[in-house]
Amino acid sequence: MIDLLTSRVMGDIFLGVTQGVLYGLIGLSLVIVWQSTNILNFAQGAMAMFATYVGMTLLEHGLNYWACLAISVAAGFVLGGATERVLVRPLYGKPEINSIVVMVGFLGILEAGAIAIWGGTSRMIVSPFSLSYFQHNGKTIFLSPFAILQIAAAVTVMLIVAGLFRFTKLGLQLRAAALAPEVARLLGVRVNRLLTLGWALASAAGAVAAVVISSGFEGLTPTNMDVYFVFGFIAAAVGGLESPLGAVLAGVLIGMLQQFIVDYAPPSWASFSPVLILVVALMIRPQGLFSKQRVRRV
Amino acid sequence: MVSIKQFIANRPTSARALATLVATIALLGLAIIVDPLNDTYLATASIMAIAIVGLSLLIGLSGQVSIGNSGFMAIGAFTTAIWAQHHAHFPLLGSMALSVAVSTVAGIVLGLPSTRLRGPYLAGMTLAFAFAIPPFIQSLGTFAGGSGGLYFPTLQTPAWFASAIGEKDNPLAANNTWGAAIAIVVAAVAFFFMANFFHSRSGRAMRLVRDNDVAAELVGVNVARTRVLAFAISAAFAGLAGSLLAIIQSSVLPQTFGVALSIELLSLLVLGGLGTLGGAMIAGLIAAYSDSIVSRINSWTGIDPVSNLGGSLKGIIFGLILIATMLLAPSGLAGLGHRISRFVRSRVAQKKALSVSETP
Numbered sequence: 001m002i003d004l005l006t007s008r009v010m011g012d013i014f015l016g017v018t019q020g021v022l023y024g025l026i027g028l029s030l031v032i033v034w035q036s037t038n039i040l041n042f043a044q045g046a047m048a049m050f051a052t053y054v055g056m057t058l059l060e061h062g063l064n065y066w067a068c069l070a071i072s073v074a075a076g077f078v079l080g081g082a083t084e085r086v087l088v089r090p091l092y093g094k095p096e097i098n099s100i101v102v103m104v105g106f107l108g109i110l111e112a113g114a115i116a117i118w119g120g121t122s123r124m125i126v127s128p129f130s131l132s133y134f135q136h137n138g139k140t141i142f143l144s145p146f147a148i149l150q151i152a153a154a155v156t157v158m159l160i161v162a163g164l165f166r167f168t169k170l171g172l173q174l175r176a177a178a179l180a181p182e183v184a185r186l187l188g189v190r191v192n193r194l195l196t197l198g199w200a201l202a203s204a205a206g207a208v209a210a211v212v213i214s215s216g217f218e219g220l221t222p223t224n225m226d227v228y229f230v231f232g233f234i235a236a237a238v239g240g241l242e243s244p245l246g247a248v249l250a251g252v253l254i255g256m257l258q259q260f261i262v263d264y265a266p267p268s269w270a271s272f273s274p275v276l277i278l279v280v281a282l283m284i285r286p287q288g289l290f291s292k293q294r295v296r297r298v
Numbered sequence: 299m300v301s302i303k304q305f306i307a308n309r310p311t312s313a314r315a316l317a318t319l320v321a322t323i324a325l326l327g328l329a330i331i332v333d334p335l336n337d338t339y340l341a342t343a344s345i346m347a348i349a350i351v352g353l354s355l356l357i358g359l360s361g362q363v364s365i366g367n368s369g370f371m372a373i374g375a376f377t378t379a380i381w382a383q384h385h386a387h388f389p390l391l392g393s394m395a396l397s398v399a400v401s402t403v404a405g406i407v408l409g410l411p412s413t414r415l416r417g418p419y420l421a422g423m424t425l426a427f428a429f430a431i432p433p434f435i436q437s438l439g440t441f442a443g444g445s446g447g448l449y450f451p452t453l454q455t456p457a458w459f460a461s462a463i464g465e466k467d468n469p470l471a472a473n474n475t476w477g478a479a480i481a482i483v484v485a486a487v488a489f490f491f492m493a494n495f496f497h498s499r500s501g502r503a504m505r506l507v508r509d510n511d512v513a514a515e516l517v518g519v520n521v522a523r524t525r526v527l528a529f530a531i532s533a534a535f536a537g538l539a540g541s542l543l544a545i546i547q548s549s550v551l552p553q554t555f556g557v558a559l560s561i562e563l564l565s566l567l568v569l570g571g572l573g574t575l576g577g578a579m580i581a582g583l584i585a586a587y588s589d590s591i592v593s594r595i596n597s598w599t600g601i602d603p604v605s606n607l608g609g610s611l612k613g614i615i616f617g618l619i620l621i622a623t624m625l626l627a628p629s630g631l632a633g634l635g636h637r638i639s640r641f642v643r644s645r646v647a648q649k650k651a652l653s654v655s656e657t658p
Binding site: 042100112227234 | 429565
């Protein structure tokens with residue numbers, strides 16, 4: 001049993017899952033935004049980064065990890081809601097390219113703005129959990145207390161989102177507003193308010209990922225959420241952009257695949273693996289692996 | 299005597315060729331007159347205009363959003379640079395052609411999924427591609443120079459050119475003018491091709507696929523091939539721009555061609571105006587002068603250019619421009635010019651109508 005845990009394959013699985021839950025979290029936020037407003041938020045990763053920097057700054061002195069997490073998530077919530085109100089609302093009903101261009105522009109502003117305010121160097125939030133891997137008889141099990149926290153955090157966020165959407169009245173209204181905004185409006189649902197809330201929730205979920213990343217080995221820089229956005233997008237796209245659970249599962253799957261490619265394939269393959277995974281998965285099932293929706297032919 | 303309007307209507311290709319020729323001669327004259335610094339700006343403007351007009355075809359004409367053209371520029375630049383490493387006297391045209399060929403193939407490969415993917419899925423895929431290219435080039439090791447990039451012999455100005463412009467004793471100035479002249483001529487050829495393509499059968503087919511792919515299929519347009527063709531041409535233009543950039547700078551760095559460059563291309567394109575040639579030219583000029591404009595802003599506002607804020611000012615301004623243009627004037631500067639001229643013309647027509655009605 002212990003031999004299995006220290007084997008190379010299990011090491012790759014542990015590392016892959018730890019990384020993959022972060023892709024899943026960003027993918028989950030993209031799915032929430034896509035479901036409620038049919039917009040792909042290219043600034044999702046950058047918004048999470050910005051919110052986490054705000055949290056860090058507010059708690060520069062006497063850092064308490066959990067307070068920092070809470071403030072960052074709250075900052076993400078506010079930032080997401082404000083973004084929907086100011087930038088996204090004028091885009092409803094406009095061609096797809098308008099929203100893509102505006103969100104890419106916002107991504108540029110957030111990253112350049114973060115460098116302007118906080119500088120380009122890496123920053124860390126020191127977590128109370130150790131980053132060093134468990135050891136057994138001189139062999140390494142590629143799991144650390146922090147990695148377990150990371151996985152637990154992702155699962156918690158996912159359960160909260162799923163529970164909110166499925167079991168609460170608010171969740172029912174959110175789904176109604178996304179599915180049939182006109183009907184929902186006629187039935188007295190305040191659709192505009194709910195779209196703002198959807199963006200706020202998505203951004204808060206993304207902020208959890210950024211806080212976790214800022215406590216990891218690399219820390220947080222204004223631009224290192226880019227890679228998480230790309231993988232998160234791939235996870236969401238492979239999962240079908242419609243399915244929150246699909247995004248998380250696809251994220252974990254992609255994290256593992258990537259880890260195996262890095263471990264076993266030549267180094268120049270690793271940089272192209274995300275594009276290949278995306279293309280292959282979407283060529284096989286354009287509607288996503290976990291989506292029930294039928295795709296339009298032509 | 300045939301009027302200009304008739305000539306344009308009857309012989310559109312000849313008219314475009316004539317216009318290109320006149321513009322090229324004017325720009326070459328400008329390149330000879332201005333100082334070496336402005337020569338480098340003219341070269342940059344031409345190069346960026348080539349890349350932007352290629353992106354304009356893809357986004358404006360075929361309606362497929364790509365954030366990956368920095369990757370094709372990188373492929374073009376590194377093809378030329380690697381070729382120059384192994385051939386001491388590399389022919390200019392040959393290395394440009396090679397770069398165009400390689401990036402076209404890459405464009406077709408990346409374009410293939412476009413037959414199945416739409417809108418944000420496609421844009422996200424191109425973003426993933428743009429993201430993968432710089433680390434991929436670095437991982438190739440010494441062959442592509444790793445993270446330090448490649449350096450190769452600078453552009454040689456032919457003696458006849460130096461003596462023709464009277465800069466025989468000033469090789470640096472002659473070199474800059476020669477570089478600008480090459481970029482201007484290549485850009486002129488590229489724009490001439492694009493002007494004809496916009497009005498060709500394939501160009502019209504692309505527009506139809508963008509607006510209604512079902513209708514396009516019904517009238518016999520091969521939708522899949524049209525989408526991939528747009529990717530191929532766009533990649534070829536980006537590759538050409540990358541190759542020229544490498545030739546003129548005689549060095550390439552993988553980090554230059556990151557996602558930020560793609561965002562810059564997209565911003566400039568949207569600012570200039572989607573799907574228009576004039577917009578791409580304006581955008582190229584803005585690209586060339588953006589650094590000096592930003593440093594002007596720095597000195598006006600007293601922001602230290604090496605501080606965090608000074609260094610990221612350009613990025614912030616580009617992002618703001620992108621959002622403001624899209625929300626306030628989606629047709630860009632070219633569209634704005636069009637709107638103003640239409641407004642003036644309608645005012646003139648109104649005045650005429652008024653004066654006519656007053657005369658009797």
